Amino acid sequence: MSKFTRRTLVQISALPLAAQAQHDHGPALAAVSSRTGFFTDHEFTTLKALCDLIIPADEVSPAASAAGAAEYIELLSSRNGRLAQTFRGGLAWLNAQVASKEFVNSAIREQTALLDRICDRRRAAPSDKPGADFFDWARRMTIDAFYTHPAGYKDVDYRGGKGMTQFSVPAEALEQALKKANLK
Amino acid sequence: MQKSETAYDVVVIGSGAGGGTVVHTLTKMGVKVLLLEAGGPLNPSKDFKEHLMPWQVPHRGAGDDGRYYFGGMKYGYFEAPNGYWDIPGEPYTVAPGDKFAWFRSRIVGGRTNHFGRIFLRFSDYDFKPYSTDGLGDDWPISYADVAPYYDKAEAFVGVHGTKEGLRTAPDGIFQPPPAPRVHEVLIQKACAKLGIPVIPARKAMLTKALNGRAACHYCGHCGRGCLTASAYSSSQVQIFPALKTGLLELRTNAMVRQLLVKNGKVDGVSYIDKFTRQERQVKARVVVLAASACESARLLLNSNNLANSSGVVGRYLTDTVGLSVRGQVPALEGLMHHDTDGIRGMHTYIPWWLFGEKLDFPRGYHVEMGGGFAQPHLGTFQSAANRYPTYGAALKQHIRHDYGTYIGFTGRGEMIPNEKSYCEIDPSVTDEYGIPVLRFHFNWSEHEQRQSAHMRKTFTDIITTLGGRPGTISSGSITTGGEVIHEVGTIRMGNDPRKSALNKYQQAHDVKNLFVADAAPFVSNPDKNPTLSIVALAMRMSEYLAEEMRKSNV
Numbered sequence: 033m034s035k036f037t038r039r040t041l042v043q044i045s046a047l048p049l050a051a052q053a054q055h056d057h058g059p060a061l062a063a064v065s066s067r068t069g070f071f072t073d074h075e076f077t078t079l080k081a082l083c084d085l086i087i088p089a090d091e092v093s094p095a096a097s098a099a100g101a102a103e104y105i106e107l108l109s110s111r112n113g114r115l116a117q118t119f120r121g122g123l124a125w126l127n128a129q130v131a132s133k134e135f136v137n138s139a140i141r142e143q144t145a146l147l148d149r150i151c152d153r154r155r156a157a158p159s160d161k162p163g164a165d166f167f168d169w170a171r172r173m174t175i176d177a178f179y180t181h182p183a184g185y186k187d188v189d190y191r192g193g194k195g196m197t198q199f200s201v202p203a204e205a206l207e208q209a210l211k212k213a214n215l216k
Numbered sequence: 217m218q219k220s221e222t223a224y225d226v227v228v229i230g231s232g233a234g235g236g237t238v239v240h241t242l243t244k245m246g247v248k249v250l251l252l253e254a255g256g257p258l259n260p261s262k263d264f265k266e267h268l269m270p271w272q273v274p275h276r277g278a279g280d281d282g283r284y285y286f287g288g289m290k291y292g293y294f295e296a297p298n299g300y301w302d303i304p305g306e307p308y309t310v311a312p313g314d315k316f317a318w319f320r321s322r323i324v325g326g327r328t329n330h331f332g333r334i335f336l337r338f339s340d341y342d343f344k345p346y347s348t349d350g351l352g353d354d355w356p357i358s359y360a361d362v363a364p365y366y367d368k369a370e371a372f373v374g375v376h377g378t379k380e381g382l383r384t385a386p387d388g389i390f391q392p393p394p395a396p397r398v399h400e401v402l403i404q405k406a407c408a409k410l411g412i413p414v415i416p417a418r419k420a421m422l423t424k425a426l427n428g429r430a431a432c433h434y435c436g437h438c439g440r441g442c443l444t445a446s447a448y449s450s451s452q453v454q455i456f457p458a459l460k461t462g463l464l465e466l467r468t469n470a471m472v473r474q475l476l477v478k479n480g481k482v483d484g485v486s487y488i489d490k491f492t493r494q495e496r497q498v499k500a501r502v503v504v505l506a507a508s509a510c511e512s513a514r515l516l517l518n519s520n521n522l523a524n525s526s527g528v529v530g531r532y533l534t535d536t537v538g539l540s541v542r543g544q545v546p547a548l549e550g551l552m553h554h555d556t557d558g559i560r561g562m563h564t565y566i567p568w569w570l571f572g573e574k575l576d577f578p579r580g581y582h583v584e585m586g587g588g589f590a591q592p593h594l595g596t597f598q599s600a601a602n603r604y605p606t607y608g609a610a611l612k613q614h615i616r617h618d619y620g621t622y623i624g625f626t627g628r629g630e631m632i633p634n635e636k637s638y639c640e641i642d643p644s645v646t647d648e649y650g651i652p653v654l655r656f657h658f659n660w661s662e663h664e665q666r667q668s669a670h671m672r673k674t675f676t677d678i679i680t681t682l683g684g685r686p687g688t689i690s691s692g693s694i695t696t697g698g699e700v701i702h703e704v705g706t707i708r709m710g711n712d713p714r715k716s717a718l719n720k721y722q723q724a725h726d727v728k729n730l731f732v733a734d735a736a737p738f739v740s741n742p743d744k745n746p747t748l749s750i751v752a753l754a755m756r757m758s759e760y761l762a763e764e765m766r767k768s769n770v
Binding site (some may be wrong): 037046065076085086087089090092093104107108110111112114115144147151152153154171172173175176177179180182184185187189190191192193194195196197198199200201202204205206208210212213214215 | 240269270271274276277278280281282283286371383394395396397398399401402405406430433434435436545546547548549550552553554555556557558559563589591592593594595596598601605606607608609611612614616619626683704
């Protein structure tokens, strides 16, 4: 490191800080952008519920809403007509499928029964195709939002983002893989 | 129109690997140079997004308008400001029925700000393809002519690697390579069973400090532009230092329209200042084209077919053959998590290993590889979502379980020039500066198709040998022409002025004070990535040019 310029050191020292954020659940580091208000409150609430059904909280990490998934989708929909149409139409489709006509207010069993119908495009009934296409988008962008957030980095236990002075691999990891692959 | 008062010794057009090398070499020898770049200036500390985390931007890397989701950002928001497939106002056309994608850079340093830094020497036989297998043409130079410049280029730029004594991968002057990652060691051992060599990669990345540039800090963000210039770019390593000599003047946003000719010699350059949209002219004793193979050809064709009595300008266009296969390896499941960032991409690669063997295609390829616990970005877990089309806690578990267990291989093969692949001026389309644009014709021949089939089988065999899970192994198809961004050959060199545009020093046969320093002079497109050869040949060309100027021959 001694050969690095001053500016370099400043840049490098920023790295562990960013990486550190993964290990902190604090709201200050939530990095969730605020709502643009593009969706109606009802649309937004429905979207947020859907995102949390896709990525719920578990013993390892929080739900998609903690990573700002709905805000992310709203932000991009507000600036991209194709995404806006996909999500507006999709949320309306969800509402139309449940008895109360309000997905967000239906019982969890009714919600998951609906998602079970549309979560695999290859198996969805032809009449459910619009819902399955929409769900694909919702899942894709919810995953994107969650795993590009410190909560997602922590969930998959990403250990990089820190830099090294000399690249090395833990001997134990190598040993483990060679053994498992029968390549010792 | 504004005419510049100053007459420059040399005007260089384009600031990538070729142009950067020429201005650096010439200014060191005391020559006064003007460098014209069609794009904007570069300020690494402002323009490079190295070390930025995705959550630090609200759109996470999708772009303000989410264009990532519609294929609009192939190399992503975080990459260096390197260039584009589509430049507003600067179209190109493709002949009906053909496919070609043209990546162009518009920034000081060009594509070197982001490229993979793979730095491979051509082999002796690569310079003599016709003599080797009867296809294509031989270069007017041999490995021995270029070897001293490979030495100089590697010593100056800084390349890591190991001496292996392989004819298909000539050794160079190397810094020590980074240690291989876990999956790379596994691949090496699986390949040993198949008789396929896996050796340390050779890349223009410093593992030791060199000429005031720091050694790599292994953040894995190489493609975003390297703030410490540990990864080579012509902007940071050649152009910025050359500017300090006081002998180099750099003009950005200068879109060259044509070369000016007087009494059979180039007299100067006419360009559009992109801000004022006015034409400007500069006088030059010598002009060096280094605008990229196709842009340089376009310039000659748009300059009343200059230096083209042979008719070869625009012809012999090739790109590298590419094909990728990836798969999931159960042996990597449950692996102790650790930092695998390292140098972006591979630490090891497979050089061509079947030279001289009887195959159903004539030319070789090398293999690049990927894997490890990659930094999560948009799209990183899409394959898990495709594999497990579910939701909820189960989806999270699948993603966690799959993370770091995929490996992938990408072939990089030699295309043989064919008569159906070339560029020409489109008779009816101009860009927003009124400059006629290129129209591309491009076809892979059955040589490349069969080579890509061999890649697919080989990569699948390696993954299977490693116990790759059947059903997870997915193979792409042969790349679209231009997609690998290794366009070469459009202003070829040769000894016969009837069959080539340039002599063996990359000097136009027809116009003595005109030189070409990008990949346009290449006679063939070996599987080894072109950049090291562009740099070495540009050094050689520059030394020859300086000597010819000293003797008043140009």
